[in-house]
Amino acid sequence: DTGVSQNPRHKITKRGQNVTFRCDPISEHNRLYWYRQTLGQGPEFLTYFQNEAQLEKSRLLSDRFSAERPKGSFSTLEIQRTEQGDSAMYLCASSSRTGQQNEKLFFGSGTQLSVL
Amino acid sequence: RKEVEQDPGPFNVPEGATVAFNCTYSNSASQSFFWYRQDCRKEPKLLMSVYSSGNEDGRFTAQLNRASQYISLLIRDSKLSDSATYLCVVSGGGYQKVTFGIGTKLQVIP
Numbered sequence: 001d002t003g004v005s006q007n008p009r010h011k012i013t014k015r016g017q018n019v020t021f022r023c024d025p026i027s028e029h030n031r032l033y034w035y036r037q038t039l040g041q042g043p044e045f046l047t048y049f050q051n052e053a054q055l056e057k058s059r060l061l062s063d064r065f066s067a068e069r070p071k072g073s074f075s076t077l078e079i080q081r082t083e084q085g086d087s088a089m090y091l092c093a094s095s096s097r098t099g100q101q102n103e104k105l106f107f108g109s110g111t112q113l114s115v116l
Numbered sequence: 117r118k119e120v121e122q123d124p125g126p127f128n129v130p131e132g133a134t135v136a137f138n139c140t141y142s143n144s145a146s147q148s149f150f151w152y153r154q155d156c157r158k159e160p161k162l163l164m165s166v167y168s169s170g171n172e173d174g175r176f177t178a179q180l181n182r183a184s185q186y187i188s189l190l191i192r193d194s195k196l197s198d199s200a201t202y203l204c205v206v207s208g209g210g211y212q213k214v215t216f217g218i219g220t221k222l223q224v225i226p
Binding site: 035040041043044056091093095105107108109110 | 120122124148150158159160161162165203205207213214215216217218219
């Protein structure tokens with residue numbers, strides 16, 4: 001499968017614990033996005049990378065959230081000291097963008113986080 | 117004002133009907149526009165890009181109005197399988213991120 005891969009698919013954790021999610025983008029894609037989605041809402045932008053550089057981070061994101069993309073390949077999203085409000089689907093998407101061409105995102109299946 | 121606004125619906129339409137969704141965006145510098153489809157508990161999938169001249173893909177027609185900053189999606193001859201949430205997506209130029217609307221839920225009824 002050469003699509004976007006996310007692990008784990010589901011994560012249940014207790015409040016206060018740290019969690020880390022992984023995303024493996026489509027191999028030739030230079031951009032990688034993280035979104036969060038709750039029921040009845042559209043995907044909410046969290047952060048994105050172009051190669052290994054983190055270009056933007058949502059102002060809504062607290063300091064408990066951090067993302068990395070070492071070597072411009074896979075990415076990890078870590079949430080420290082989880083809270084019940086962090087429960088959501090965390091979606092990763094990748095794209096290949098050069099110049100002014102349209103940027104089409106391809107999504108992974110997401111990681112469903114439940115904080116108890 | 118939200119960057120991308122959509123009517124969340126739901127739109128309940130009978131099979132065979134024509135239904136249209138609109139979406140407005142706030143950033144006049146936005147350059148790329150898309151409609152994505154999302155089924156319940158699944159990831160969003162690209163339905164179609166939206167071009168300035170308007171474009172059609174089978175029963176689906178997308179249009180862009182830059183002056184009024186809105187895009188639309190028209191679905192003709194609705195099928196039961198069209199039931200899903202349709203997400204309006206806008207991308208700015210340069211290093212700007214891709215932003216999603218809240219999505220419009222469509223339910224096609226037999």
